[in-house]
Amino acid sequence: MAGSRRRSVTVVAVALLLVAAGWVVPRWWVQVASPTPTPVPTAALESARAALPGLAVVEPLPLTEYEREFFGDPWADVDGNGCDTRNDVLGRWLTTQVRDPIVNCVVESGRLHDPYTGHVIDFRRGPSTSAAVQIDHVVALADAWRKGASHWLPGHALAFANDPANLIPVDGAANQAKGAADAAGWLPPNRGFRCAYVVQQILVKDAYGLGVSATELATLQEVLGGDCPVGASSARAAGAGHTEAVGEEVMSAARCPHCRSAPVASSHGHRVFGASQERRDARVPDRRHSRLQRHRPGDRPRVRVPAAAPPR
Known part of the structure; x- marks a missing residue:
């Protein structure tokens, strides 16, 4: 009788271990396995490669006068939908919400x-x-301020x-x-994810x-000139451990004559430009960029240049 009881206890214990392993191992593997490279649609990669030579090479402003308040309340x-931007972004990206x-x-x-680390975060x-x-600004606010904003x-x-x-x-520690x-x-x-990040x-x-x-x-030239995973935009399989970063609707950012930044003065008093040596128009409209901003569903125009798109 005692031997039978011990065998029953052993069987139950083994069964519980197997159940626990079945629950833990997949989650552990998602964290340690190498994430699948994020494919960049060919059109997006070509747009980035075409746009890169036209970016003005500038002498960044010092950060001594930068304040986060320049960009308004966080x-x-x-978009007036009754929800702050942080929750809008979480709502677009998180699964099992x-x-x-x-x-x-x-x-x-x-x-x-998380695209930055390849890990899964609950x-x-x-x-x-x-x-x-x-929520990370892929082009950091301070970086934008130093280079034209x-x-x-x-x-x-x-x-x-x-x-x-x-x-x-993204992962909070990576963002910090x-x-x-x-x-x-x-x-x-x-x-x-580096190529998708640079394209964005x-x-x-x-x-x-x-x-x-x-x-x-x-650095941008080096990453774009490397082995960028190119492919059609497709939905990420659940649990794959990476996020589709560049969606189908990524398009070349058309040059807007009213959105170009003025050149940044260097510490030597002269202005530094890109290869074209053109003077940028300093006028900036008091509105969202018409070809970059993603709008909420409705009768307003769809985004034309979403550099990032959530999994679908």
């Missing part, structure tokens, strides 16, 4: 396939947990800071490590008339 409801039962646009929990809203997922009108600056084409939810760095100072640790930066800078430093330009 995560303002710029749970929404607030009263304020439906507020994301209480969900799962993020997000839960709360004072001690929300920071695990942060410092003279923008308030409305244009606010629109840029909340433009979903320049926003990606990036800070305000450009591509020369920081690239995603997930090497399979170039399209955003081109559309908004922002410049690049000489070292940044060299």
Whole structure:
């Protein structure tokens, strides 16, 4: 009788271990396996390669006078849909979402396939947990300010800071490590996402008339000249551990004569331009960029240059 009882206990224990392993191992593997490289649509890659030589090479302004307030209140409801930009972005990217039962646009929990690290993050809203997922400005606000945005009108600056084409939810620690760095100072640790990341930066800078430093330009050229995974935009398989970063509708950012930034004065008093040596028009409209901003569904025009798109 005692032997039979011990065998039963052993069988139950083994069964429980197998169940636990079946639950833990897949989640562990998602975190440690090398993420699948993010494919960049051919049209997007070609657009970035065509736009890169036209970006003005500038001497970045010092950060001594930069203030985050230049870009307005963080995560303002710029599209008037009743939901702040942070929740708009979380709502577009996170899978298996749970929404607030009263304020439906507020994301209480969900799962993020982080493009910067390739890890999977289980997000839960709360004072001690929300920071695990942060919304990154792919072209950092301070970087934009240093390279052409410092003279923008308030409305244009606010629109840029909340433009979903320049926003990606990412691992909080990775976002903090990036800070305000450009591509020369920081690239995603997930090497399979670097080409998509660089393409996104170039399209955003081109559309908004922002410049690049000489070292940044060299990094962008190096990444674009490397082995960029090219392919048609396709939905990410659930649990694949990476995010489709560049959607089908990524298009070349048309040059807008009213959106070009004025050249940035160098520390030597002269102005530095790109290869064309053209003087950029300093006028900037007090509105969103007409070809870059992603709008909410409705009768307003669709985005023309979303440098990033969530999984579908």
